[in-house]
Amino acid sequence: MHRDHINAKMEVDLALLKSTKGVLKISEMVCVFVAFVCYAVASRPVYIAATCMEFLITLGFLLLYLLKLNKMFTLFFWPLIDVFNSFFAAALMCILSLVAVSTYTVKGTLGGGIVGFVAAALWSLDGYILYKKITFNKPRTTAEAQTGAD
Numbered sequence: 001m002h003r004d005h006i007n008a009k010m011e012v013d014l015a016l017l018k019s020t021k022g023v024l025k026i027s028e029m030v031c032v033f034v035a036f037v038c039y040a041v042a043s044r045p046v047y048i049a050a051t052c053m054e055f056l057i058t059l060g061f062l063l064l065y066l067l068k069l070n071k072m073f074t075l076f077f078w079p080l081i082d083v084f085n086s087f088f089a090a091a092l093m094c095i096l097s098l099v100a101v102s103t104y105t106v107k108g109t110l111g112g113g114i115v116g117f118v119a120a121a122l123w124s125l126d127g128y129i130l131y132k133k134i135t136f137n138k139p140r141t142t143a144e145a146q147t148g149a150d
Contacts, residue, residue, distance in 0.1 A: 011068045024126045025062040029055060031119035032093070035112040039100075042108030050096050051116070054089050061085065079134050086127030093120040 016022040032055045039047035061082055064070050070078040097116030104110040 013066055013068055016066055020129065021065065021126075022062070024122060024129070025058060025065075028058050028089075028119055028122045028126065029062070031115055031122060032058065035093075035097075035115040035119060038108045038112030038115060040108075042104075042106040042112065044100070044106075044109055044112075047096060047100060047109070047112060050092065051112070054093065054119075057085060057089070079130055083127050083130045083134065086123045086130060090120045090123035090127065093117075093123065 017026070032051050036048060036051040036055060039051060064078065093116045097113040097120060100109050100113030100116065104113065
């Protein structure tokens with residue numbers, strides 16, 4: 001009945017890892033992981049939970065695009081969800097970093113806050129770039145249609 005879906009092979013988009021989108025996602029994950037380690041060293045559970053959550057969400061989006069699952073699950077408009085996530089993550093990390101930097105008692109909290117600001121800047125840049133690529137009811141140019149740019 002659904003034999004095509006059973007025999008379908010998983011595609012991996014390795015070119016994503018070299019693209020701007022892939023480099024940004026990986027950079028976001030590295031920054032938030034470093035912030036996570038700093039907060040873990042400082043034993044700050046609230047900060048640990050927030051950075052861990054953002055790391056896993058960003059990893060989910062990276063895997064979604066890397067394994068081309070966004071082409072399989074077409075119920076959602078993934079670029080718009082990614083834009084909302086990027087701006088929400090940037091706001092959350094910026095607020096978290098402001099609180100961490102202003103109330104630190106251990107240097108690990110200060111380090112995590114500073115790296116958190118870098119992660120917030122990366123998420124803001126990611127959200128802006130994604131938002132500029134989304135076309136709302138505008139026809140795609142022939143170059144975009146031929147290359148399949150999202």
